[in-house]
Amino acid sequence: MYLTRTKDGRGGSESVYSRRPFLNLITCEWNPQFATRGQINYDTENKPWIESRAELGAEDDGETHAEPGENENDIRAFMHGPDESDVCLPRVDRMGAFCFGASLESLQAEKLEGKVRDPYVAWLDERSFATGEKKGRPRTYRGPLTARDLYRELKKPRFRCRSSTEATGDSSSPSPSAKENENENENGCLPEDHEPDAERRLIFITDLDRWSTYALIGTASYHQLPALRDALYKHVAFESFIGVAPPSKGLPMFQLSFHLPYYVWRSSQKACEDHRRDANAGPLRQFRDVSFLNSQSSESSSFLYEAQISCVVSGSDEWRWIGYCFVDTYFDSNEEARESVVSYHEDSEEDDGLPADPFTYGVGDRNYPIRKPREYFLNVFGIRIKQISREWQQVVAKFEQSIREHIEIHNHSRHLSLERSSKTKDGDEQVQKSHDWVVLTRENSSLLSQKLSETVDACESFCLQDAYYFRRRSASAGRDQLLDSLPAIQMTFEELRLLQKKLEFLVARCDDFAQVVHGYKQLEHQLMLKNKQLDHRQHRISEDSRSLSVIMMLYISPIALTAGIFSMNKDVIPFIPTNFGSFVGMVVIFGALGGIIHSVQINFGVASDSTYRKHEK
Structure with a gap:
């Protein structure tokens, strides 16, 4: 901020703080x-x-x-x-x-x-x-x-x-x-x-x-x-x-x-495009579809x-x-x-x-x-600046409401999303939608803030530099009528300045929310990696168990079963002779049965692997 000297309307000057240090160099007088x-x-x-x-x-x-x-x-x-x-x-x-x-x-x-x-x-x-x-x-x-x-x-x-150069006479009756x-x-x-x-x-x-x-x-x-x-x-x-x-x-x-x-906010079924076109067939004024800021119950689009x-x-x-x-x-x-x-x-x-x-x-x-031109200008200016102030108020209110509602909904569903993310991709999709939403919202909010700041700067320049132009210099002229319009105009300036501050706050809030969404997105990604690692580990354990079962079925189990049969009393299984040939035959028979069971398990494992790969994708 710079200390700037401005005229006070009484022939003197006063010092005010301004972001623009050279305003007093170009002050005009009537x-x-x-x-x-x-x-x-x-x-x-x-x-x-x-x-x-x-x-x-x-x-x-x-x-x-x-x-x-x-x-x-x-x-x-x-x-x-x-x-x-x-x-x-x-x-x-x-x-x-x-x-x-x-x-x-x-x-x-x-x-x-x-x-x-x-x-x-x-x-x-x-x-x-x-x-x-x-x-x-x-x-x-x-x-x-x-x-x-x-x-x-x-x-x-x-x-x-x-x-060619004759005046029309005096001001009363020429x-x-x-x-x-x-x-x-x-x-x-x-x-x-x-x-x-x-x-x-x-x-x-x-x-x-x-x-x-x-x-x-x-x-x-x-x-x-x-x-x-x-x-x-x-x-x-x-x-x-x-x-x-x-x-x-x-x-x-x-x-x-x-x-x-x-900028004006209007809701309709379709956008109203500007019919004025330049040499490149582009419209003079642009519009943006901001329907993403509407609540889900809204039936019309907003622009x-x-x-x-x-x-x-x-x-x-x-x-x-x-x-x-x-x-x-x-x-x-x-x-x-x-x-x-x-x-x-x-x-x-x-x-x-x-x-x-x-x-x-x-x-x-x-x-x-x-x-008189100065009085007329101030009259028109006071009315029109109030008009655009109302339009800005509506735009800022719409953005403020949408940002507040979206953040509340996001915070409410965050824990549910974390629970679902371990089983489905719903949580990740919701985070991506929030990320896209906050990017668009911040972009539009920044655009509005930049354009409104230009108007606020122009208002500040007018107050510090040109307001004196609308004050009568003669103290004998009676009460200064031109000053009557200036307080109302200054109040509208203050409204616009507060709206600009609010837009800057909304931009900052979007930045904060974007960081939260980014962190949440990283957390979702880490959880998905953890889930994949856990699934992969379980799959490896099942593979090891399958290998052990093959050894059991093809080698250990046939011998153990045969040994168990031959250790039984002869009266229980009298039809199996207790010699080495019978022992080998029984081992081969049980090994063949184990091979059949293993083939069935292999076919079932292929189907399981296919399902696992689909799940990983």
């Missing part, structure tokens, strides 16, 4: 410029970067203007950051593989290739707060959107036509000038009588795929590139992050983001699914910003329980339905929006 409307280039904000890039490429080559989508490397160009080399491009390669087979040209077609019906995957909320209204002025609600619908909506100009109205249709801007500016734009997407990715990159402006590039990659790569991006060069921009990978929730809020000031939220839902086979833009829409259409904000998992009302 730029006061974000609290006032700044100047932006409306032409740049209304034009997709892909189109600007195509025009710039045509000018450089002296050729005719090329339409976006004709270049197969649109996604690679979009993901190529300005500070990245042309040799090592892991982010570019990953997103290129994820979007394999898609293009803007295909997205602009009437129907996506191979699709009977385009799925509804997106939700869009756009509104302006320029008039000072608390609810703002929203654009027309379009309901659930397909990837192509989203592309068409985002292609519309975001702002009304103004001079309005365009008469001169602006004369040029309102130039440069593809919105006319004055059209829908309001999309100052605040929220884009919610379930199960982000290659088509919805192209809908985003095909409409993003130049200043949206860093935030969207980071959001797409971290979501696809299953990475953890919570915090604030460092200040950008050029136009001051803020970027707040959280990426929360987690452990990878999932992620990502959210990025980025903009140039507290009025003009964009929020992206990507949520994985593929693992829920039950449509009623599955989070989808269709379910949000249908709920809002009911008589007492709430026009829910999907960013907030349906908790917030989109008609009562939160204008």
Whole structure:
């Protein structure tokens, strides 16, 4: 642990212990410029970067203007950051593989290739707060959107036509000038009588795929590139992050983001495979069959699914910003329980339905929006981190229960297994099953512990490094509202930390149990060797006894019997003459009878040896 100095929110600093010693070197503060409307280039904000890039490429080559989508490397160009080399491009390669087979040209077609019906995957909320209204002025609600619908909506100009660097005025009631109205249709801007500016734009997407990715990159402006590039990659790569991006060069921009990978436990008859495939036809998210953890009475199978929730809020000031939220839902086979833009829409259409904000998992009302980006981000973050905490709790509880039950059953049957092992192989088979079970359980527990530890580390980094970013600097602004969300978030962080500790304990318990099973397996093996040695010794004794009986029957017994007969009174056996010839004859007769008996014993011994060898095997 290292002693790290962090700001305490009162202009001073305090020392805390952390496993990461350099957090205080990159602490960010909220730029006061974000609290006032700044100047932006409306032409740049209304034009997709892909189109600007195509025009710039045509000018450089002296050729005719090329339409976006004709270049197969649109996604690679979009993901190529300005500070990245042309040799090592892991982010570019990953997103290129994820979007394999898609293009803007295909997205602009009437129907996506191979699709009977385009799925509804997106939700869009756009509104302006320029008039000072608390609810703002929203654009027309379009309901659930397909990837192509989203592309068409985002292609519309975001702002009304103004001079390229004119600010919209003060924060209360800005309005365009008469001169602006004369040029309102130039440069593809919105006319004055059209829908309001999309100052605040929220884009919610379930199960982000290659088509919805192209809908985003095909409409993003130049200043949206860093935030969207980071959001797409971290979501696809299953990475953890919570915090604030460092200040950008050029136009001051803020970027707040959280990426929360987690695992969900679902029981069903068959697994729900992720339909999103990369260039190698592999699914974006993996699943594991953990039915071996279920009790014997369970009829359905259980699966452990990878999932992620990502959210990025980025903009140039507290009025003009964009929020992206990507949520994985593929693992829920039950449509009623599955989070989808269709379910949000249908709920809002009911008589007492709430026009829910999907960013907030349906908790917030989109008609009562939160204008300020930091407050909105904390609100969404607090709800979503609580959601994944519940999923983690279920996963850890399932593993904990299964490990406890299995160890209890094993300990209860151990002595019976030892007794059976001397006669059958039941004990050895049971030990082998326990060994296989503990290996699989430890492997899965370690995987969960590693992924949860990444999230816990991100939480720790957020608390030590970025929490100050969400505190207002002015003491005269009244009670700090932003702090209200932080205690609840910190409590959830503590829940996740305790779950991580519990997973580490379960991994350690699996290690201990594996040692017990290994020792028990060695004991079983030793007992089997002892039994085999004992059987072999008994077999040798029986062989020696058989050899002795041969000598007795073939040699000693005939002579002894003959001698006994000849020692009897002549009146008992008068028909046998008492001479040497009769004595030899009687010995031969008794020897022949002994040979017959020995032959019978040999045949019986062959059968016994066969049975013994089978038993040894």
